[in-house]
Amino acid sequence: MNEVVPTICRLCIAHCGVLAHVEDDHGRRKVTKVTGDPDNPMFKGYTCPKGRALPELHNHSGRLLHSLKRQAGGQHGPISNAKAAGEVAAKLQAIIDQYGPRSVAMYVGTPNVGYPAAASVGNSFLRALDSRMFFTSNTIDQPGKQVAMAAHGKWLGGEPDFEHADAWLLMGANPIISKSAGIPGQNPAQKLKEGLARGLQLIVIDPRKSDTARKASIHLQARPGEDHVLLAAMLKVIIDEALYDHEFVASNVAGFEELCEALAPFTLAYAADRADVPAAQIEEAARVFANATCRHANSGTGPSFSMYCNLKEYLLMCLNSLCGAYTREGEQVTRPNAMLPAYTPRAQALAPFKGWGYGEQLRVRGLTDTAAGMPTAALADEILLEGEGQVRALLCIGGNPMAAWPDQRKTQRALQQLDLLLTFDVEMSATARLADYVIACKQTLETPGMSQSAENIKYFGTGIGFQAAYAQYSGRIADPPHDSDLVEEWEFLYDVAKHMGHELTFAAFFGFAQYVEAPLEVMPLSLDDKPSTEDIYERICANSRIPLEEVKQYPHGHIFPGELKVAPKESGCEARLDVANPFMLQQLEEVAGQDYRAEQHTPDYPFRYIPRRHNNFMNSAGRSIPRLNGGQPWNPAWVHPADIAELGLQEGDMVRIASEHDAIPAVLEADDTLRRGLVAIAHAFGGLVEEDDRYQELGSNTGRLIQTDKDYDPITGMPRMGNIPVSITAW
Ligand code: SF4
DSSP: OEEEEEEEOOSSTTOOEEEEEEEEETTEEEEEEEEEOTTOTTTTTOOOHHHHTHHHHHHOTTOOOSEEEEOTTSOEEEEOHHHHHHHHHHHHHHHHHHHOGGGEEEEEOGGGGGOHHHHHHHHHHHHHTTOOOEEEGGGGTSTHHHHHHHHHOEETTOOOOGGGOSEEEEESOOHHHHOOSSSOSSSHHHHHHHHHHTTOEEEEEOSBOOTTGGGOSEEEOOOTTOHHHHHHHHHHHHHHTTOSOHHHHHHHEEOHHHHHHHHTTOOHHHHHHHHTSOHHHHHHHHHHHHHOSSEEEEEOSGGGGGSOHHHHHHHHHHHHHHTTOSOOTTSBOSSOOSSSOOOOOBSSEEOOOOOEEEEEEOSSTTOEEETTOBOGGGHHHHHHSOSTTOOOEEEEESOOHHHHSSSHHHHHHHHHHOSEEEEEESSOOHHHHHOSEEEEBOOGGGSOEETHHHHHGGGGTOSOSOSSSEEOEEOOOSOOOTTOOOBOHHHHHHHHHHHHTOOEEEESSOSOGGGOSSOOOEEEEOSSSOOOHHHHHHHHTTTOSSOHHHHTTOTTOEEOOOOOBOBOOOTTOOOOEESOOHHHHHHHHHHHTSOHHHHHOOTTSOEEEEEEOOTTOBTTBTTTOHHHHTTOOSOOEEEOHHHHHHTTOOTTOEEEEEOSSOEEEEEEEEOTTBOTTEEEEESSOOOOGGGGGGHHHHOOOGGGGOOTTSSBOTTTOOBOOSSEEEEEEEO
16 A cells, blocks of 8 residues: 555644655555645645655654653653543542632643644533633734734725735735745745736835845834834824725724824834834835735734734734725625635624623733633743632643743743643653643544634634635544554543533634624534544534535545625624724823833843744744754754854854843854844743753743743733843853
8 A cells, every 4th residue: 555645734724735645554554755736726736844744743753652641750651541531530520629610721732723623622621611711822922913803893805815916014924934924825935926026015024034024025124023113104104195095994994083193103203213214114115005906914923922912913904994905895705715604705894892801810910811812821820829710730732831831930830830730742842741641642644634724714813814715625644653542632531521421512613703604503522422533523514615525525625616706785784993992092102102212222131032933843843853953953043143243152152042031042043134133033942941951952942031920911911022132142
């Protein structure tokens, strides 16, 4: 049995259609090679290095083949999944009996996007326990997108098609590498090349001349953390020069006058001085964007890391709304549904909705549940803070808090204090090494896959998804390694729930029910008749526009016919996009009143740390794979070569990067694409706190530089995770 099978890479949200080369390994199907699939109509043979390394990720020697339990001496020993489920059920019940349901929390990390059943059943499991302490990586990533959408509302006709645009603005986004934000994720470099060839004007705001910024017509290489100031100045130019879409604003926007007033302090001179870019360049960017006929603005993760995440996203939405940068009545819908229910996109606003201040109240910093989910940056405090409601048990699905959460030292203290830490993983991550139970999981190609998650992402305000009614399904195409005992996350939780006697349900859509037109369908999972993952997918897709059975007829994926046009506004629709949300305008006033020169002048910490992505790693996943790390598993500290010389250091030197809060070791690497005065390091690397001397193996943890309770967003609790003042000295 040697065959080439079409399937889906689910390592990131792009969900590329790929070809897996499968060989017989003593009766087991083993993936030996992954290549692009030229017959996939959406991806046309495109993959990235991570996708091509799927065989190594499935077959590497460090992979966990059995679940582990912490023994009395602190070491981990093997345990069957069946036994672990029974023990975990008993421990959870004992914790709930003594401390109440709120003492059990769950954290879901980014990799869950490849496993549609995991987060949905995980959420259902927690609700069955009567706990609402459900956290995801979203609130330490780009929570401002959903919070701003709640404050602003959403245009139900959707965004224009990048492939027809004559201008596009990207704020802190590098989609050529990240496959997120604006440029379609299916070979974004090629899509951008085609756009530029037809005359697209690309405007990029980024302190680094990234792979995407290098192609920009206008690159505002501003100081980090000043994106909202630039946007405010651009909006002011557009209003002052009457370049906005008067008709669209009159019909669909509320709060125009109040916004004009709030923007008064943000003159070109002010923004140019504060962000350190030429005033003429800001002015030109505003004019190019406003004067284009088809345009839109998106953001990436970077801006959210440097404070005012909600305001930045909100002003970006104001820019789109003032310019009417949306798909209008009669125009073709850019992202029609395929594996999601059919809907009628309309040329009208979805009114703003309540985005924070409801649901579960946290015991720290006055935080609550939000449109972006529960504030993950406060979860370590909820574990450490004694008293009623203290979190005693944490279940992690597809996440590595030790690498990803801000304030790593606090995180480690919190995880070590738990009565029960359970994590699902494929290898011994830093979090797994602290866990009481490490449940060994199947890898992606050992589970069925479908493109629905990649379609669903458009509801999160990311500006990505499929630019057509595209869908693909893949069965399991590889078998788990011989003599392994592996499960999928949902299955294990189902077994635990069964031990505890709790019925589970799951929802066909996860999150953002506010703007999914089909009602959120909640379905029971019978305790008497355990379904398969395939059964769950059938039920998730029960209301899909294209039935799952039909999608399965096209193993290479398919673009389904049927043009969808934006329907007229419903008669009597009064909904408007709000550009004067009181909280956002109050934040704008606060920004205008800041002594920014003092804030920018930090002589003891003369550099600013900014986050950065690596093309070969999904956050830190894959860093131990030689094919991906190229012999360098660490994440270097990139600094402009002139700064390195000025420091009297050399590339390759080991340095100490220190913030006011903490310090980490790192290896210097020169990068002349950066602004002077910056140090860029990829996030989510590193081992345990006491393992700094293993930085060349495990990398440097940037979370250590972050303080969670000093500078933080009052809604999402997201602390300052970028634009952090730091010093660089020889180690
Ligand atoms: S872009 Fe994402 S989905 Fe596509 S091959 Fe790379 S990791 Fe996989």
